[in-house]
Amino acid sequence: MGCKPSDKPKAKYRKGLWSPEEDLRLRNYILKNGHGCWSSVPINTGLQRNGKSCRLRWINYLRPGLKRGTFCKQEEETILTLHRMLGNKWSQIAQHLPGRTDNEIKNYWHSYLKKKVAKAEEMEGQTKSQYTSTSSSEILECSPSPQKPTTCFNSSHESVQKSPPLVSQLDDLSKDQSCQRSPLPKILFAEWLSLDQVHGGSFANNIGDPWVLKEGFDHSTTSNNLQADHDLGHGFVLNDEGIFGSGFHHGISHHHGLGLEMINSQFKFEEQISGPGFVDFVSGGDLYSDFNLQNDAMYFYK
């Protein structure tokens, strides 16, 4: 929106998988400038992609804060529960799984969970007994069909959305992920902090302070959560000490040399941000009023 028609020359857009170079261009551009109008991104970056493709690539793959990797048990439970309540509202489900994208959840559902549920239901039908799996027992007791969330909480999607108790329930659900029991520390961005919003607030002043990761930080296991991105591990400008200090780097590089590059690249935009401290920014501002430190995990809710 807000783009002039003249900004959109007819172009033959490239399709298919993104190359590391394209990723790099897009990432660097957005980290530096923010995406603004997506249709202008390909023009400004020189990418032979349409804005829609750029947006998708950023949201599903390049955006900092994405977890990637396999879903933990509790995430799986959350998806099953939310899918039971909301149906195929992947974006809404994703909102309750910080660091996961709707596409990722959708794929996980179609490739794994759907079959699992179907199998469980089949077993249930055969035995007429309660399905006792810890991952879906409650869900299966509630409703027989994953596609029609008609029981349990509300009878329609609309009522789900409008019902404050359920919303609270969902919030509790998302904040009570079992991944919190994981020994892995997590920094999770419910929504990536838009540069437009970040401008004027100081991320840089405090982000480099080790306090950010001191809570429950385990050098030996962190890399699991900071999965190296094979497409992105090249050519990023790195700080000597990095955002999190040498200890953090040490922890990552033990397992994945590329991991720290990603982390650094994700926060490479720090020089653009100036102003009040990050803590104030996160906890006191209107935009990010829901700052939540749970065990070793930090959640930033927008």
Add this chain to the structure above:
DNA sequence: AAAAGCAGCAACCGCTTCGAA
């Protein structure tokens, strides 16, 4: 070792919603 089948995932397509002019 090669071919076929399968699963997982990234990306595209098309429809809907939103918001500015």
Add this chain to the structure above:
DNA sequence: TTTCGAAGCGGTTGCTGCTTT
């Protein structure tokens, strides 16, 4: 109020790599 472009969303496709035969 209408129109139109951008963004958001969900369904689907197709590529890639792994497993099986």
